[in-house]
Amino acid sequence: MRLLPSTLLIALLTSSAAMAAPSGISPSIETMKEVVKEISSDAYEGRAPGTVGEEKTLSYLVQRFAALGLKPGNKGSWFQDVPLVEIAAKDVSPLRFTGGKAPVSAVYGPQMVIATYRTAQPHIEVKDSPVVFVGYGINAPEKKWNDYAGVDVRGKTVIILVNDPDYQTPGRSGPFNGRAMTYYGRWTYKFEEAARQGAAAAIIVHDTVPAAYGWNVVQSSWTGAQHVADHGDGNAKQSAAIGWMQKDKAAALLASAGLNLNSLSAAAKKRGFKAVPLKGVRANVSFDNIVRKHQSKNVVALLPGKTRPDEYVLYAAHWDHLGRCEAAPDGDDICNGAIDNATGTAALVALAEANVKAGPAARSQVFLAVTAEESGLLGSAYYGNHPVFPLGQTVGGVNMDALGMAGRAKNVVVIGKGKSQLDAYLDRALAAQKRVASLEPTPEKGFYYRSDHFSFAKHGVPMLYFEGGQDLVRGGPAAGAAAAREYEEHRYHGPKDEYDPKWDWSGVKDDLKLYYDVGRALADTTAWPNWTPGDEFRAIRDKSRAGR
Template sequence: MRRSFSLLSLALALSACATALDSGFTPAAPPSIDTMKSVVREISADSYEGRAPGSAGEDKTLAYLVQRFSALGLQPGNKGSWFQDVPLVEIAAKNVSLLTFTGGKTPVAAAYGREMVIGTYRTAQPHIVIKDSPVVFVGYGINAPEKGWNDYAGLDVKDKTVLILVNDPDYETASLTGPFNGRAMTYYGRWTYKYEEAARQGAAAAIIVHDTVPAAYGWNVVQSSWTGAQHVADSANGNADKSAAIGWIQKDKAAALMASAGLNLDSLTAAAKKRGFRAVPLPGIKAAVSFDNMIRKHSSKNVVALLPGKTRPDDYILYSAHWDHLGHCEKAPDGDDICNGAVDNATGVAALVAIAEANVRAGPSDRSQVFLAVTAEESGLLGSAYYGDHPLFPLNRTVGGVNIDAMQIWGPAHNVIVIGRGKSALDAYLDRALATQGRVASDEPTPEKGFYYRSDHFSFAKHGVPMLYFETGQDLVTGGQAAGAVAYKDYEEHRYHGPKDEYDPKWDWSGVQADLNLYHDVGRALANTTDWPNWTPADEFRAIRDKDRAGL
């Protein structure tokens, strides 16, 4: 039965958000919604040109955030600097050939854009050529020793092209139980993992077979996201250890390829869902593709601000949000081509500033608090991933934290949707904070879409640091689930990643205030306890955390 909730109880929660709960929750004034408004209004203005990494909009955004953090009296978080350089490379594939498969009953060719997309992570290779590359179907492309699952067992794929299925083997399971959490996607189901594992196995090319249901988006999303310039992280070796070519192919083309090899894609897919599956070489089939790379190296920046702790300054609480957006994008009917990113994610950056301001006003907590505005989230979590690989504060001394991405502005809700609910002990902190507002936490309605692996908190989770991320719930105080569904759909169809995600003075900020208070309360509680919240015993990140914390 739903917990009772009213506008009055919400108002009380907003005015006294930090009601004392268990250890770590201390009374404090709530973060200022006026501060949030001013930041969102500023950095989503047209003059910031959509805040693309490497643009004049980045320079303006960085300068503004430093000005706000400095005015609060925070300290620069990187040895006297407010910035952490993030080396990026912009790569645009040009002169892309057909992706061809020969040696079967009939040749199969896929055209760039409408039938396949291709690219590379290699940042020092202006021309990519895959030629006479044997093709192997590797099922879901998973190597998970802890689950007794290895699609590459007994296989040498050096210089070969691997075809990979998207999502996990048990994604069609109705429940959340199974070797890969049933319907809930694990990281093994994400395309990023599949390319990483293919590279570890030595594959020359890794091609994912697109299927709308397990991918959770249509081919139009793949085509728009993978054509044109791409940002990738740079490395000392120019990412030479990555596969030379990575990409996607339409399912019907993959089926035609299998038929040419005397095989059946549906039968192979069914076999790949079962434990003990072994990869299937496509007899006689050779792959070929080539393309040029237009390469531009540049350095973007994470912004890092520190509020030192008073009694345990070597323990750290992390607040993260991405400052970047898409810059100039496809024009709206009125000619507007600036993707302002007001909701996504000027609201998250504004929340960082407001939460930092509230903590300064309340005085230092026991533990230190780090406010991290990261770059290039829209390019694949690159800024947060760089911090995870090159932390400015030890990750084994980072207690945990919160990630804030796209706070919604359609009014208060009875609930919040926790992305990855049940993964760590941070849920208990959120539940206690929600109790002060008479609200509840809800599970993700579509766990098969793998949202846990698609925002910046994941970059820290990969290194064992528990991070909390939630979204405004759809059960709105005014209008309930029906109104919430309409609001979500309207945003996704008319503003998300488009020129009309702009600041609107008519927004309803009451729901933002309630969620802002939750992020503040959870962070402040973590900053004042001696607890070290961990992942649940069976979680995929538990072993990483336990190893990292061993001996401390």
């Protein structure tokens, strides 16, 4: 049997026989405004899991979904319990390094942050731990790359560079996709690998460009209560301490051992790099933990399909944010998360409302508001491991995270463009608006691994995730880049991500219509879009769909 070229397959998918044309229905921006204003208010205290903010958010979402006539999606319940452990560090000592030419000390908050994944230890102490610089901290056998080769880091403290070795490479060619970050560049991976290697502590060197955010984001995100998944074993195999340190402190640390951070960073970019022990240098840090186990919740709302109710289309957004965080100069310590991600949560409600108005589609539609995205995609990861609806019967869907208020754009930025056949559905919806899909302008920031679509992709479910375009109708790419920079530097993960009645919703209105048209087309088609041939998730999807 002769296989169809992928281009022809996508053409078939976009034919009128496979995909309905965009409808005349537009989800309500007024509904979005109501929801964003409500759940990002100070009364919700930043929507941290396990707080009164969670209770209010869940109650409000259920009220909105029930009023629309949606059904509780989880066997008669609106909720899926997600077991979490909240860990709050207190009495944190400075991170001290001794034994070098001069002692180096970093203070908790402005110079370093520290935490643990271990949930059964009320006190953490790393004492006189030998220190090893391990470059980018990557062990990738398929790429013939191992920064831990030839070194035993059991019981030691590893110092790790952020991002991938080739993040400065123009284009996308290189051992780690060039400028486009891979999962090996994410801080989550680096801590996971350090634990597999037996490190007592793992400290990432913060550098604004490869990290994709300033130290203010690290400080606000890591100095409050942290949430980790409750695996039942106390996460005993994890490193005792994980954290970040400012680049100038890392440079001073290496200098105390007679080494140079810039020279070692350059060496670490090359295959065959060997980890460098800091001779005689020892790390010391201690802190107490306030540990609380609790059940957070994903919200699962269902609009049953009229002809194929056992096939499912997902709409996902995370409802959580950081709660109370590092205070702004004016004393405001509530990270309201209006953009991130009250907007995506509000889009769920508006999309549900529009689909109810249109009447049930052929397939069932699931509106999933997940918890603990800010803690490492924990809510969506739990759903992926414990799906309410079989993943092999889940067609695909859309993920919505932080819809921007920069105004109308000529494009959208697709995170992971070219990875799946869902691109064809978006292209058709974009054509109706006379807009185009663009590649990420900053692939080095690794957005593909930073939102909940990744949790579903790991299980083979194609998920579309795009952001508002930066080629603005008013001001073009320069204005779009400036708006993105302003949000990242002044409001992202900070107390000033608040609802603003002066926002320009015109771009959100256009993007919301795209989400509706893509989701509705998926819900009415008979097609099962897949990952493109050769994609990392294709084999997982093929296995889950085998025999169906």
